[in-house]
Amino acid sequence: MKKLFLMLLLFFAFTVVHAQRITVTGTVSDQQGAPLPGATVQVKGTNFGTITDSNGNYSLEVPGSNSILVFSFVGYVQREAQVLNQTVINTTLREELLGLEEVVVVGYSTQKKLNLTAAVDQVTNEALENRSVPNLTQGLQGVLPNLNINLLDGRPNQAPSYNIRGITSIGQGGSALILIDGVEGDPSMLNPNDIASVSVLKDAASASIYGARGAFGVVMITTRNPEKGKTMVNYTSNLSTKKPIHLPEFVTDGYTWVSMFVAAFLNGDGSFPQNINKTQKVSQAYLDAFKAKVESGQPYDEVEIDPVTGEYVYYGNTDWYDLLYKKSTLATENNLTITGSGERTSYLISGRYMSQNGLFRYNTDDYNMKNVRAKGSIQVFPWMEITNNTDYSEMAYHIPMNVGEGSGIWRNIGDEGHPSSVMFNPDGTLSMSSVYTVGDYWYGKNGIDTKRRILKNTVGIGTTFLNDKLRIKGDFTFQNTDNNQFRKRVQIPYSNKPGSVAYVGTKTNDLTFDNRITQYIATNIYTEYENTIRDAHYLKFLIGYNYEQSTYNRLSVQRNGIIYDDANDINLTLGQAITTTGGYEKWLILGGFSRLNYVFRDRYLIEINARYDGSSKFPENQRFAFFPSVSGGWRISKEPFFSVNPKILNDLKVRASYGSLGNGNIGSYVYLEPFSISQSSMVLNGVRPQYTSRPSVIPDGLTWETSTTLDFGLDFAMLSDRLRFVGDYYIRNTTDMFTIGLTLPAVFGATSPKGNYADLQTKGWEMTLSWKDMFKTGGKPLNYRLRLTLADSKAVIKKYNNPDKLLTDYYEGQVIGEIWGYVTEGFFIDDEDVASHAKQSPEMRASPTNLWYPGDIKFKDLNNDGFINRGTNRVSNPGDRIIIGNNRPRFTYGVNLDADWNNIFFSTFFQGVGKQDWYPSTEAEFFWGQYNRPYNNIPKFHLGNMWTPENPNAYLPRTMSRAASSSTSRTLGVAQTRYLQNIAYVRLKNIQMGYNLPSSITSKIRASAFKIYVSGENLWSWSPLYRIVKHIDPENTSGSDRILSGGTSGDGYNYPMLKSMTFGISVVF
Secondary structure (H helix, E strand, O other): OHHHHHHHHHHHHHHHOOOOOEEEEEEEEOOOOOEOOOOEEEEOOOOOEEEOOOOOEEEEEEOOOOOEEEEEOOOEOOEEEEOOOOOEOOEEOOEOOOOOOOEEEEOOEEEEHHHOOOOEEEEEHHHOOOOOOOOHHHHHOOOOOOEEOOOOOOOOOOOOOOEEOOOOOOOOOOOOEEEEOOEEOOHHHOOHHHEEEEEEEOOHHHHHHHHHHOOOOEEEEEEOOOOOOOOEEEEEEEEEEEEEOOOOOEOOOHHHHHHHHHHHHHHHHOOOOOEEOOOEEOOHHHHHHHHHHHHHOOOOOOEEEOOOOOOEEEOOOOOHHHHHEOOOEEEEEEEEEEEEEOOOEEEEEEEEEEEEOOOEOOOOOOEEEEEEEEEEEEEEEOOEEEEEEEEEEEEEEEEEOOOOOOOOHHHHHHHHOOOOOOOEOOOOOEOHHHHOOHHHHHHOOOEEEEEEEEEEEEEEEEEEEOOOOEEEEEEEEEEEEEEEEEEEEOOEEEEEEOOEEEEEOOOOOEEEEEEEEEEEEEEEEEEEEEEEEOOOEEEEEEEEEEEEEEEEEEEEEEEEOEOOOOOOOHHHEOOOOEEEEEEEEEEEEEEEEEEEEEEEOOOEEEEEEEEEEEEOOOOHHHOEEEEEEEEEEEEHHHOOOOOOOOOOEEEEEEEEEEEEEEEOOOOOOOOOOOOEEEEOOOOEOOEOOEEEEOOOOOOOOOOOEEEEEEEEEEEEEEOOOOEEEEEEEEEEEEEEEEEEOOOOOHHHOOOOOEEEEEEEEEEEEEEEEEEEEEEEEOOEEEEEEEEEEEEEEEEEEEEOOOOOOEOOOOOOOOEOOEEEEEOEEEEOOOHHHHHHOOEOOOOOEOOOOOOOOOOOEEEOOOOOOOEOOOOOOEOOEOOOEEEEEEOOOEEEEEEEEEEEEOOEEEEEEEEEEEEOEEOOOOOOHHHHHHHOOOOOOOEHHHOOOEOEOOEOOOOEOOOOOOOOOOOOOEOOOOOEOOOOEEOOEEEEEEEEEEEEOOHHHHHHHOOOEEEEEEEEEEEEEEOHHHHOOOOOOOOOOOOOOOOOOOOOOOOOOOOOOEEEEEEEEEEEO
16 A cells, blocks of 8 residues: 555656756856856756856756756855746855854744854754664764764664753753754654754753753754745655674584583582573583584584483574574665645645564564654735644554563573573474573564554744734644553473473463553744844844643553463453553643844844743742843954955854753652552452552752853854854753752651752863865866864762762762772782782682682772772772773764765765773673673683683683672672773764766656665774774663663663665655
């Protein structure tokens, strides 16, 4: 049906849209009448064009009278002209001064870039063109300075929070406010092809008009408006092949793995193991038999039957990740846009279907997204326009899961995916190892089906008076979000001996239906007056009212006892474990806002913003707050005394701003003391009675977290606008952060209440440097553009309830992200070295006997007290620890280069982090291997890299299980300098090349443009981490899978980041 629908629309386009080719000639000159040789003349929306000759003349064949010509020249303002029935079009270009005509989207309005006094950045849809990304968020990473997006993993539905300018709050937390066409929305559900621009409001001056929701900055996403003129149809399609950027490089030779498992177990656990965790038996006899099979050089059976017990004995060499993942997977995307206008109406209809096949070989994680948008306007009267914007999005994603272990597949492979085991027994049944790992996926029954639907409609009215000097606008939005999940967990059969079947998952064996509905309404009414008086005084004043309301409902039902594996109806479950849960939350926010802009002779710029906000989330006496800001700018280059040649320095502006923002991001009922009602597990008089638990204690005077920002900016343009620079330095103070109070006496009977107890200061800077130019080669213009973004920030705690400055909590003066650790001297050389060194016991254990041996880690005694320890674990007495690093990303950057010549276009985009430290967690199997749990997989970089008397200069200590264990305070479980990793990286996020077919070809299919392209995503990376280990993605080290394990199972245990190659086409009729 989808293909038939697209074919019908294309047929409509061929039938309705008809073009008659026309040859247009003319001259391009400057304001003084001098010809502009080398000016570019292009057909809008295509790369079809030409350049003017030495006399400024041109000749160009265009598809038809509906075509629009775009005239451009470096350092001059671009102009457009519709062909209509003209065959001669002469045009005059005027000199451009820092993009005088460039318009930036700001709160409730737009502003010319030259009038900006606040920290605002913007990119257009060009940053997303021809990129195969499942959603907008993944495409924006690294594009704008200090818009920090940490993707966490590579799942196609990954939609992390947006962070602007680093840490804002350690209290209630939160992320940037995301507005889609002025209304709060989810960017991960948006069609990237619908985007017109993305603006980021970074400082208080730009964001304060959003008051209580703007403390973390604002991201404003504007979708495309209908095109003026006749109907235009644009169809794009692409096909991508995707695969993981990195795959684990683990030892898959069964005997090597078992022998190293035994050695690590002996050193770390103190005895010969009897089992490999819970799925395989091991003994000296088994190890000897395995060795004999390998050394014989002859093929051998990987599964035998123990003649005594009758159980299967495994001699496998299994690569579980090869069984888990496909070699590659495919993704397709189709987009169709129809837009046009009549005398009084305009319309745009777009549709997208994106499908990505799953990466898993079995029970795969298929993903698809559907988007439909209808946008239009009616000019009811010359002074009144009514608009409507309807958007529907639907996402479906299947997430397979294991029932034998509760975590994600990656952690489960670490626990039970032993290379010495196999997937299947000789009779076709699953082995016990496989049923806990990939075998569950092969069985294909267990998983979570997520379906998310959003329907949003915004209707607006706009009126203009006094020759468009006075504008009154209003809009109303209704949005309904359905977020539904269906989870199935059935028991999985396996066999340990022929003819015997057992099951995992017997304690679950249930169905869960979880339905969540959020209904959101918003309305805005505002008026704007704009006028220029006597060509000297520019005035723009905005005042308005905003109201928003959100109502959330949840109902979840779970019942065990599935009567057969394929049951999807809760009536087909007969168990007694029935769980029903619900949820309800409602909040409202209303506010009045205003903004005043004043400009005197294009030199002196002033902007004042104010918002008075009320929120239902606070007590009645604290619900309202006032958030003002002021900013100013001075365009020095417009001063009479500024005599620098404009071809050298054509614009110079300094800016400053100061303002406050509120953080209303707290739970809707935090200010109340609700009782929780539960049902007892005890049976009294034949029933399970209900009971209430004591409420949480709240402090008096709960109020807003407040963020106050001081910002200084510098903008300049040089060399006839070829070179542009935008830079900002800021200081942000967040006060009254919502954190835990002082520890209270045990007799208080409750945990310490949270309150407005902490302050934080963040300092940072950001810059954008861009260069654009053109030169002729082969008689044709080659246009190229280079853009560099760089940003950094650091946050320090100024106030916190930790008077003793314990290192287990935040403390005053702490730089967020600090890593306290020991200084590693190396390894013990011999027994004499152990005896003469500072005592490392009892703070840490090296072996089950608590004795230290050559090859164990040796720490430096920094305080010379003869012991290695943590002291009192305070800043004043940290023992032998110092600050050895910081886990926050520093110096984030992006580099973009694009060029076009003779209908060929090329672009490349690099993104990265300049510095970031990472100490692998104790559950980071991808780094520690058997140093953590003895049955973990072994990274290949461990081979030949462990200390032995013959290899004393190895990177890793002598083999020992549990060494990277926090529960026993072993030597690798504590942060230290030797194994602190620098996970800075640079990544080729995108590279693409394409060609616009000449009109002689496109005219044959009555198209005005036809583009073909090849695009690559994440094709190359480099990191200092690769010097140690190459299979760990530096972008994918923070915690485990968030959906199945909550992020706490271990670093790197999650879905891999993907790289892709895409072939696509785009045709315009």
